[in-house]
Amino acid sequence: MTMNKANESSVSEFLLLGLSRQPQQQQFLFVLFLSMYLATVLGNLLIILAISTDSRLHTPMYFFLSNLSFVDICFSSTTIPKMLANHILGSQSISFPGCFTQMYFLFTFADMDNFLLAVMAYDRFVAVCHPLHYTTKMTPQLCAMMVIGSWVVANLNILLHTLLIARLSFCANNRIPHFFCDVAALLKLSCSDTYLNEVMILTEGVLIMITPFVCILVSYVCITSAVLRVPSAKGKWKAFSTCGSHLTVVSLFYGTIFAVYFTPASSHAAEDDIAAAVMYTVVTPMLNPFIYSLRNKDLKGALRKVIGRTRFSTQ
Known part of the structure; x- marks a missing residue:
């Protein structure tokens, strides 16, 4: 019994x-992920600055977009810096508390x-x-309540899963075939009964x-039903164009999430899981500011003002 506990x-x-x-691949991946991380932080910070400094963008849509940009910066920051630091230090280790902390914030x-x-x-x-x-419907109070409520539910959700995993025992095998502490990978390493964890996840x-x-x-x-009732083609295009950026981001995010977590494990290799995880943890947060700014004239104008002021202040 003592040996088992040990x-x-x-x-x-x-x-x-x-x-x-x-x-050779590690060197290339280090440069690639460092570049992507810097692009993610810079792009999303510019979105937040543009929205906060331009009074025309103080609307619910841009309030939610600035929150999304902040979350995307944090999202990438939970995984990439640790991976880059491990490469520089020539290490693969992450402490037990560090692994659970990373998993908590990532999810x-x-x-x-x-x-x-x-x-x-x-x-x-x-x-x-x-x-x-x-x-009258999208009041500042309602917008704030929706964002605050999202934070509360998100934290309670992952707190439940973190506590359920923390009660498990981990034996000799501590190798995670991933670049971050993933829930599925930790469950595979556990030498305890993970039935309750799997039921709660499902x-x-x-x-x-x-x-x-x-x-x-x-x-x-x-939205589609309402737009199809619009008589003019120009009106239809204008209505759909306001949703195009959001639909693109939704497709990227959910497409990769479902590929990793909602398909049978036997139907795809571990490499496919990692590639999909890279898409939703690294690529999507990096692309979001570009997707939203390229299709939005007001946001492009605000970004030009921010960049112009930055150039002027550095001269």
Whole structure:
């Protein structure tokens, strides 16, 4: 019995095996991920600055977008800096508390992305389907409540899963074939019974992910129905163009999430899981500011002002 306890408590750290074990590829991936991380932080910071400094953008849509940009910065910051630091130090280790902390914040921000995309879909639904009542429905108080509520639910959700995983025992194997502490990978390493964890992931976890997705689908069914009733082609295009950026981001985010967590494990290789995880934790947060700014004249104008002021102040 004593030996079992010793074995169960023997894991004080985990090893993140990363994306590649070949030195040449590691150098390339380091430069690539550093560049992507800097682009993510800079792009999303510019979006936040542009929205906060331009009074014309102080509307619900841009309030939610600035929150999404903040969450995307945090989302990428939970995984990439640790991976880059391990490369510089020639290490693969992450401490036991560090692993659980990373997992907690990573999935909190993933849930926040999920909720904010649903809230933004509702905002577009009200704007397109009830334009005359938009200002009375989307009040600052309601917008703040939706964001605060999203934070509360996201934290409670991942707190539940973190506590359930913390009660498990981890024996000799501490190698995680990933670049961050993933829930699925930790469950595979545990030498305890993980049935309760798996049941909660497939019930409460799926509910948390699917409910906002269903809300987005319902919103866009209503939006499409309303737009098709618009008589002019120009009016239809204008209505759809306000939703195009959001739909692109939704497709990127949910497409990769479903590829990783909602398909049978036997149907895809571990490399496919890692590639999809890179998409939703690194690529999507980096692309979001470009997707929104390239299709939005008001935001492009605000960004030009911010960049112009920055250039002027450095001269």
